[in-house]
Amino acid sequence: xxxxxxxxxxxxxxxxxxxxxxxxxxxxxxxxxxxxxxxxxxxxxxxxxxxxxxxxxxxxxxxxxxxxxxxxxxxxxxxxxxxxxxxxxxxxxxxxxxxxxxxxxxxxxxxxxxxxxxxxxxxxxxxxxxxxxxxxxxxxxxxxxxxxxxxxxxxxxxxxxxxxxxxxxxxxxxxxxxx
Numbered sequence: 784x785x786x787x788x789x790x791x792x793x794x795x796x797x798x799x800x801x802x803x804x805x806x807x808x809x810x811x812x813x814x815x816x817x818x819x820x821x822x823x824x825x826x827x828x829x830x831x832x833x834x835x836x837x838x839x840x841x842x843x844x845x846x847x848x849x850x851x852x853x854x855x856x857x858x859x860x861x862x863x864x865x866x867x868x869x870x871x872x873x874x875x876x877x878x879x880x881x882x883x884x885x886x887x888x889x890x891x892x893x894x895x896x897x898x899x900x901x902x903x904x905x906x907x908x909x910x911x912x913x914x915x916x917x918x919x920x921x922x923x924x925x926x927x928x929x930x931x932x933x934x935x936x937x938x939x940x941x942x943x944x945x946x947x948x949x950x951x952x953x954x955x956x957x958x959x960x961x962x
């Protein structure tokens with residue numbers, strides 16, 4: 784009865800209401816008043832604009848709507864209505880554009896960092912190859928193993944004396960002149 788009365792009231796084309804829903808029926812602890820949540824759905828669109836919402840609110844707050852006598856007088860309390868259609872498209876568009884631009888910049892920076900990293904890796908490999916005298920030693924084509932270097936060879940005093948014929952003057956390197 785209440786639902787049909789409200790639905791009939793909003794059939795007036797000036798309200799632009801497609802359908803009405805009433806839910807959450809309850810009674811107040813004092814005064815035995817009926818409390819309901821009234822949901823209004825706009826005609827041929829997703830949400831009401833500000834003018835349409837004000838018109839629907841005004842119908843209840845000025846008591847233009849007259850409920851059946853069984854319910855008695857009512858008190859209207861409007862909850863906040865959030866989804867207005869005006870201005871939301873440009874806000875969403877700005878957010879989407881900002882997100883896309885940010886993603887493109889991030890991808891470009893990651894690409895540049897990746898290219899820089901690969902170049903640095905190639906430079907490091909090239910420098911390692913130039914500093915290693917056996918880097919180009921190919922054991923598959925050579926029958927000789929690469930020499931195993933362990934550092935500078937240390938000779939004992941006895942070995943030096945034996946090799947130089949007891950430090951003979953004949954073995955003096957760098958002595959003498961050119962003529």
